[in-house]
Amino acid sequence: MVSKISEEIFTSFQKDLLAGDRRQCSMLVEKLLSGKIDVRDLYLNLFQRAMYNIGRLWEYNKISVAVEHLATSITLQMLNLVYPVLFSAEKKNKSAVIACVANEYHQLGSQMVSDIFELNGWNGYYLGSNTPLDDLLKYVDTKKPDILGLSIAIYFNMQNLWKTVEVVRREFPGLFILVGGQAFLWGGREITTEFSDVHYAAGFEDLENLIRQQEN
Amino acid sequence: MPVDMLDILRKYVFTEASLFLLICSSNGRITDSNPYTKQLLGFDPLNYKINDLFLDFTHVVEPRKIFKEIPEDKLFNIKTFTGLPQSLYFRFFDLGSLFLIVGRSDPREQENMRKEIIELNNNLNSLTRQLHKQNSELAKLNKLKDQFLSMAAHDLRNPSGVILNIAEILKENLSAQLTEEDAYLWDRMQKNALFMSQIINDFLDVSLIQAGQLSLRYSSCSIADLLRDNVRQHQIMAETSGLKLSLELPPENIIISCDISKIEQVLNNLLGNAIEHTEKGGDILVKLTADAEHLTITVRDTGMGISPDKIKEIFDFYSKDRKKLSVKKSSGLGLAISQKIIAAHQGKIWVESVVDKGSTFSFSIPLNK
Numbered sequence A: 001m002v003s004k005i006s007e008e009i010f011t012s013f014q015k016d017l018l019a020g021d022r023r024q025c026s027m028l029v030e031k032l033l034s035g036k037i038d039v040r041d042l043y044l045n046l047f048q049r050a051m052y053n054i055g056r057l058w059e060y061n062k063i064s065v066a067v068e069h070l071a072t073s074i075t076l077q078m079l080n081l082v083y084p085v086l087f088s089a090e091k092k093n094k095s096a097v098i099a100c101v102a103n104e105y106h107q108l109g110s111q112m113v114s115d116i117f118e119l120n121g122w123n124g125y126y127l128g129s130n131t132p133l134d135d136l137l138k139y140v141d142t143k144k145p146d147i148l149g150l151s152i153a154i155y156f157n158m159q160n161l162w163k164t165v166e167v168v169r170r171e172f173p174g175l176f177i178l179v180g181g182q183a184f185l186w187g188g189r190e191i192t193t194e195f196s197d198v199h200y201a202a203g204f205e206d207l208e209n210l211i212r213q214q215e216n
Numbered sequence B: 001m002p003v004d005m006l007d008i009l010r011k012y013v014f015t016e017a018s019l020f021l022l023i024c025s026s027n028g029r030i031t032d033s034n035p036y037t038k039q040l041l042g043f044d045p046l047n048y049k050i051n052d053l054f055l056d057f058t059h060v061v062e063p064r065k066i067f068k069e070i071p072e073d074k075l076f077n078i079k080t081f082t083g084l085p086q087s088l089y090f091r092f093f094d095l096g097s098l099f100l101i102v103g104r105s106d107p108r109e110q111e112n113m114r115k116e117i118i119e120l121n122n123n124l125n126s127l128t129r130q131l132h133k134q135n136s137e138l139a140k141l142n143k144l145k146d147q148f149l150s151m152a153a154h155d156l157r158n159p160s161g162v163i164l165n166i167a168e169i170l171k172e173n174l175s176a177q178l179t180e181e182d183a184y185l186w187d188r189m190q191k192n193a194l195f196m197s198q199i200i201n202d203f204l205d206v207s208l209i210q211a212g213q214l215s216l217r218y219s220s221c222s223i224a225d226l227l228r229d230n231v232r233q234h235q236i237m238a239e240t241s242g243l244k245l246s247l248e249l250p251p252e253n254i255i256i257s258c259d260i261s262k263i264e265q266v267l268n269n270l271l272g273n274a275i276e277h278t279e280k281g282g283d284i285l286v287k288l289t290a291d292a293e294h295l296t297i298t299v300r301d302t303g304m305g306i307s308p309d310k311i312k313e314i315f316d317f318y319s320k321d322r323k324k325l326s327v328k329k330s331s332g333l334g335l336a337i338s339q340k341i342i343a344a345h346q347g348k349i350w351v352e353s354v355v356d357k358g359s360t361f362s363f364s365i366p367l368n369k
């Protein structure tokens, strides 16, 4: 896939994001959408790249948390611009429920993952960040999804994830559980061998391969 | 503490720290403040009175009353540059001829608030997403419902036509044998079958309109002839109801291009409604006028009228009162269908009405079509 995000577009979005200029950011995203940009391209090469960069700037103390908060909030809102097209497409009879485990506040990545399901014709139901285990179990019980996706960005939430997977495995023995998120860069992948039918996907490519496998 | 460290701290506290600092004379005039205070207020408070900054003191006329030593944290509200008030924990120090006022925020409150904002923001985004998702699911269901309605109406149209035809043939063949009572029942059966087929046709129209497939077959016609025919057709019905139905035409003959059967459908609807809703002894006037660009047809009755709150949604498909406002034996969709037909002719339809005096329905369509 050739990216439609040039260096120039990226720099200008990043600049507006750091300045907290939501209007300017929306205009740029609207323009890209009307140019029929692939949603994956938009998500990875603009949003994710900008947020990873902002994480670095914050880590190196170049920007304050306030600037980071504003940038995250704006980027989250940019996803809304994609929804009218994303949801109106025809859907298969397949569904996934996606959530962040309890105490996990990093929302952007998992919300994007739910959208990738939609993009593949699945119903991608998104529960949000910091989802209490009880709520998750109830929702899975009513929606009866084909896949449950759990997201985790910070490593110290790994225990929460293990606990969640353990309970879900017990309550819904046959359910396909998908885990992902940045925390796995620090370890924890044994979870896929520790429990049956728990799978890990690193990025969109892995994810879409798994989705295709699950359709057959 | 070594003296020079104290010196540094003193300087730092006054120039850099996130502390709200004011120095006032004993009459309440501000004589000095630090940069943090100026930023938070959005202006330099020099020479202002402290009543101007503290929301809690706006009614205090005698500053001496405020200026007591406050040795422990006390909450007061100040104005800020955002226009929203902010609560800070204050202490007042009496220095004889001067007062030192120090305010600070509680870091726990601030951090809790920040966490709450992040959580709220996340929730807002997941909820917005859910809303979009559900909206599209509802739109798909709605489409399915439209398709179902259209299929049902389509499938019912032929059998209902067959029933009507056979009933007519049998009536002719059997008319000699039927008793008066049988003939009456036969008549009611035919009327109801006709009513049913009209409802089916309305449903079909609605489903075509909803699918954006209402297409017009234009041909040219004399609008006066069309009106004469239509009024004549309704004359018997009007007379049976004890109504006077009249037609007023301009001297010139106007030829327009329109879908004749669709315009007839609109006229049938307006006249049918007028006859239904006008009491015995009333008048119904159909009138044609034209200017250089438009022709306008009005149907005026002296009936019960429509109340203003119902008028707003009278041309809506989903109007709650559509049943009450239309002919008893109909789907109640007539006005909504008429509105779409007129809109398809690039025209408009409207109503003026006074309760207990009557209603005037009008529509106009452009002449150069």
Ligand code: B12
Residues within 6 Å of the ligand: A047, A048, A051, A052, A054, A055, A056, A058, A059, A068, A069, A072, A103, A104, A105, A106, A107, A108, A109, A110, A112, A113, A149, A150, A151, A152, A153, A154, A155, A156, A178, A179, A180, A181, A182, A183, A186, A200, A201, A202, A203, A204, A207, B118, B122
């Ligand atoms: C924004 C941000 C925050 C915001 C989040 C706000 C919000 N509403 O989302 C706030 C301020 C809350 C925050 C807080 C913290 N953060 Co933070 N944060 C970030 C930042 C800058 C960006 C995150 C982001 O949006 N990334 C962009 C998205 C698109 O990428 P992603 O999450 O990786 O998702 C992709 C993949 O991972 C994958 N994926 C994600 N989920 C899933 C799920 C499935 C099923 C699958 C298949 C795939 C998948 O798909 C996505 C698309 O490719 C990152 C920096 C970074 N490198 O990401 C740090 C970062 C994630 N934060 C970090 C830390 C340490 C914290 C705090 C602990 C800080 C602290 N000391 O207080 C707290 C913890 C709060 C909590 N309990 O959750 C570290 C995590 C290190 C670690 N692994 O332990 C990071 C990496 C920064 C760093 N380098 O130090 N943070």
